[in-house]
Amino acid sequence: MLDWLFDRMREAAKLPAIAVGEQVFDYRALTDRIADWERRLADSGITGKVVSIEAEYGADSVAAFLAATNASNIIVPISHASRAHADDFLAIAEVEYRIFPERRDGNIAATGRVASHDFYATLRRSGAPGLVLFSSGSTGKHKAAVHDLSALLRKFTVRRHCYRTLVFLQLDHIGGVNTLLYTLANGGAVVVSEGRTPRAVAEAIVRHRVELLPTSPTFLNLLLLSEEHLRNDLSSLKLITYGTEPMAEITLKKTHAAFPGVRLLQTYGLSELGILRSQSRGSDSLWMRVGGEGYETKIVDGRLFIKAQSAMLGYLNAPSPFDADGFFDTGDLAEVDGEWLRIVGRKSEVINVGGNKVFPLEVENTLLGLDNVEDVAVRGEPNPLTGQIVMATITLIHDEDPARFKTRMRLYCLDKLATYKIPAKVRFVGSVHSERFKKVRAAASPMDTQA
Numbered sequence: 001m002l003d004w005l006f007d008r009m010r011e012a013a014k015l016p017a018i019a020v021g022e023q024v025f026d027y028r029a030l031t032d033r034i035a036d037w038e039r040r041l042a043d044s045g046i047t048g049k050v051v052s053i054e055a056e057y058g059a060d061s062v063a064a065f066l067a068a069t070n071a072s073n074i075i076v077p078i079s080h081a082s083r084a085h086a087d088d089f090l091a092i093a094e095v096e097y098r099i100f101p102e103r104r105d106g107n108i109a110a111t112g113r114v115a116s117h118d119f120y121a122t123l124r125r126s127g128a129p130g131l132v133l134f135s136s137g138s139t140g141k142h143k144a145a146v147h148d149l150s151a152l153l154r155k156f157t158v159r160r161h162c163y164r165t166l167v168f169l170q171l172d173h174i175g176g177v178n179t180l181l182y183t184l185a186n187g188g189a190v191v192v193s194e195g196r197t198p199r200a201v202a203e204a205i206v207r208h209r210v211e212l213l214p215t216s217p218t219f220l221n222l223l224l225l226s227e228e229h230l231r232n233d234l235s236s237l238k239l240i241t242y243g244t245e246p247m248a249e250i251t252l253k254k255t256h257a258a259f260p261g262v263r264l265l266q267t268y269g270l271s272e273l274g275i276l277r278s279q280s281r282g283s284d285s286l287w288m289r290v291g292g293e294g295y296e297t298k299i300v301d302g303r304l305f306i307k308a309q310s311a312m313l314g315y316l317n318a319p320s321p322f323d324a325d326g327f328f329d330t331g332d333l334a335e336v337d338g339e340w341l342r343i344v345g346r347k348s349e350v351i352n353v354g355g356n357k358v359f360p361l362e363v364e365n366t367l368l369g370l371d372n373v374e375d376v377a378v379r380g381e382p383n384p385l386t387g388q389i390v391m392a393t394i395t396l397i398h399d400e401d402p403a404r405f406k407t408r409m410r411l412y413c414l415d416k417l418a419t420y421k422i423p424a425k426v427r428f429v430g431s432v433h434s435e436r437f438k439k440v441r442a443a444a445s446p447m448d449t450q451a
Contacts, residue, residue, distance in 0.1 A: 001129060001150070002070045004157055005185060006031060012187040016164075018059050019208050020192045025059045027187075033059055037067035044097070044108055048124050050115040050132075051097045052076040052090060054083075057167050057192045060101035062180065065171070068099070069149055074120060074130030077172040082134070085142060092144050092317050093132045094120070119146040119313045132316070133174055133271045144316035145271045151310045152177070152274055155294070156185035163212035163239070164189040166204055168196070168219065175243060175267070178275040179214050188212075198226035202234060209236040214267070217247040218375065218433045220255050225374055225397065229258055243267035246343050247286060248365040256284040268343075272321065272328055274310040287340040298327065303347060304334045333359075351380035351388050353420045358390055363423065366416050370409060372397050377432040381425060392423035393432050402428065 009017070013028040025033075037060075041047070051073050055061035068075050076093045078086055090098070094115035100107050123130045129149040134142045165183045167190050169176035183190050193204035201223070204210065220242060223229060240255070240262055247266065256264060264283040268290045269275030277292035291297050294309035305327040314320050322328055331348060334341045344359055351358040360378035367376045374395040380388035396405070406426060413422045 001072065002066060002153075005066070005153075006034070006070075008185065008187060015187060016189040016208075017184070018057075018062060018190045018192070019204075020058055021194045022207070024208075030059060030063060033063035034067050034070075037064045038070065040108065041067055041071050041073075046073060046097055046108070047071045048073060048127075049096045050074045050076065050094055050113075050120060050130075051099055052078050052093070052095045053099050053101065053171070054078045054086070055101045055171070056080055057171060057180075057190065058102060061171065062184075062190070064099055064101045065180075069129045069153075072124075072127050072129050074115070074123060074132065074146075075149070076132040077177070079170040079172045081170060082172055085134070088142065089134055089144075092134075092142070094316075117146075117316055119316065122313065123148060131177070133172060133177075135271055141317070143318050145312040146314060146316055147274075147310075147312045153181065155310070156181050160186055162186045162188045164191060164208060164210050164236075165212040165214070166191045166193060166201065166208075166210045168193075168201070168213065168215045169244065173244075174269055174271045174275060175214065178269065198223045198228040202228040202232040205234050205236065206232050211236055211238045212241070213237060213239075214241040214243075216244045217242050217251055218245065221248075221251045221368075221375060222433075224251075224254050224258055234259070235261075237262045239263050239265060241265045241267045243269065246345060246361050248361065248368055249286060250365050250368045252286060253284060270306075270328075270330060272312045273306055273308040276306070276308070281340055287337060287342045289339055290341070296327075297341075299334055299336055299341070302333050302335075304330045304332045304341070304343070306330060349379065351378075351390055353380075353388055353390065354386040356418070356420050358421050363390060363392065363417065363421055366413060367392060367394070367409070367423075370412050372400055372405070375432045378423065383424075386420075389424040390421060391425040391427065393427040393429055395429060395432055402426070 009027045009031050014026055016024050017027040017030040018025045051068055053061060053065055053075055056079060065075060076095055078089055094113050094117060095111055096113050096115050098109045098111060131147040131149040133145050165179060165188055167176060167179050169179060180190060191204055191208045191210050193200045266278060266280045266288045267275060268278050276290045276295050279289045281287040296307040298305045307327045331346050333344050333347055335344055345361045349360050363378045364376050367373055374397045377393045379391055381391040383389045410422060
C-alpha cells in the first residue's frame with residue numbers, strides 16, 4: 001500500500017524526518033518505528049479494523065498512523081483538542097481498537113465493538129485503508145466523514161517541493177493530514193512545536209529553521225499582536241499558507257508587511273473533499289484559483305460547489321450531501337473575477353438586518369482596524385423589529401471602559417460601514433477562537449453591552 005512512500009523514506013535515511021522540541025528523528029529511526037508498529041498490529045490481528053489513534057504529532061504517533069494505513073485499517077485520529085468528544089467519536093465511528101502512541105504501557109486496547117457500517121464494508125472489500133474525520137460541530141452535531149485513504153494518498157506520489165514544515169493543524173484535521181503526508185512524501189522534516197502559542201511556534205521556527213508554516217488567519221493575527229516575529233529571527237520562512245477560515249483583508253496586509261520576503265498562499269479544503277491545489281493572485285491578495293487535476297468547481301447563486309475524485313464516501317451519521325452530478329455544496333459564498341474567486345463568507349452566517357444582508361467578515365475586517373481590538377467575531381442575533389441585529393464579540397488588547405469603547409466604535413465605523421452593519425450589541429470576552437485557532441462566532445461567558 002505504502003511501498004512507494006517507504007522507499008522514499010529509505011532513500012532519505014539520514015535526513016531529519018520529525019523534530020519534537022529539541023529531539024530530532026531521522027528517516028531511518030522513523031522507518032524502524034513503523035516496522036515495530038507493523039509487528040505490534042500484526043500480533044494483535046489488527047488488519048482491516050477501525051482504529052483510533054489518540055495523540056498529538058510525534059515519532060510514535062506518525063509511525064502508528066502509517067503502519068495502520070499500510071495494514072489497510074480505517075483510522076480515526078483524535079487529537080487532545082477533541083478529547084472532550086472522544087466517547088462520542090468512538091461510538092459514532094464504531095472504533096474497534098484504541099491506540100495511544102504516547103503511552104509507555106497499554107498502547108493498544110480493544111473496545112469490544114464490531115464495526116459494520118456499509119462504508120467500512122466497501123473499504124474492506126477493496127483492501128483500501130480508510131480515514132474518518134469529524135467536523136468541528138460549530139453549527140450542530142459533529143459529522144463523521146469517511147474517506148478512502150488510498151484516494152487521498154494518490155496525489156502525493158508526484159514529487160514536489162521539499163520543506164522543513166511546522167505542523168500546526170492537528171492530526172485529526174484534513175489540513176494536518178495533508179501537511180504530514182506532503183512533507184514525508186517529499187523528504188521534508190516535520191517540525192512539532194512544544195506548544196501552539198506564538199512564542200512556542202516562533203521558537204520552533206528558529207530552532208529548526210522552518211521554511212513552511214501552514215496555519216490559520218486567527219493564529220497569524222495572534223502572532224503579529226504578540227510581536228514574536230520581531231523578537232525572533234524567522235528569516236528561514238519561505239512560505240506561509242493559511243486556510244480553515246476566511247482571512248480578513250487587514251490581517252493579510254499586516255502579515256504581508258511583516259513578512260515581505262515570504263510568499264503567502266491561501267489554501268482551500270474541506271473534511272469532505274480533501275485539500276485542493278490553489279494559487280493566490282498575489283501574497284497580498286484574497287483572490288485565488290482552486291482546483292487542479294481531479295477537481296471541478298462551479299458557482300451557483302453565489303455559492304461554491306466542488307466535485308472531487310478524492311471526495312469522501314459519505315457521512316457515517318448524516319445523509320449524503322452530494323447532488324446528482326457528484327457536486328458538494330461547500331456553503332461558502334464566493335465572488336468571481338474570471339478564473340479567480342474570493343471567499344466572502346458562509347451562507348449560514350449571513351446576517352439579515354431588515355432585509356439587508358451583512359457579511360460578518362466585512363464587519364470583522366473593519367473592527368480589526370480599530371485601536372485596542374485584538375480579535376473580533378461577528379454574528380447575527382434575533383431581533384423582533386429587524387429580524388436580526390449585528391453582534392460583535394470582541395477581545396481587547398487592554399482593558400477599557402465598555403461605554404467609551406462603544407462610542408469609539410460607532411464613530412470609527414460611521415464612514416466605513418452602512419448604519420445597519422454597525423454592531424448594535426457588543427460582547428467582551430477573553431478569546432474568540434477555539435483550541436484549533438479557528439474563529440468561533442458564538443463565544444461563551446460574555447459581558448454584553450448595547451451599542
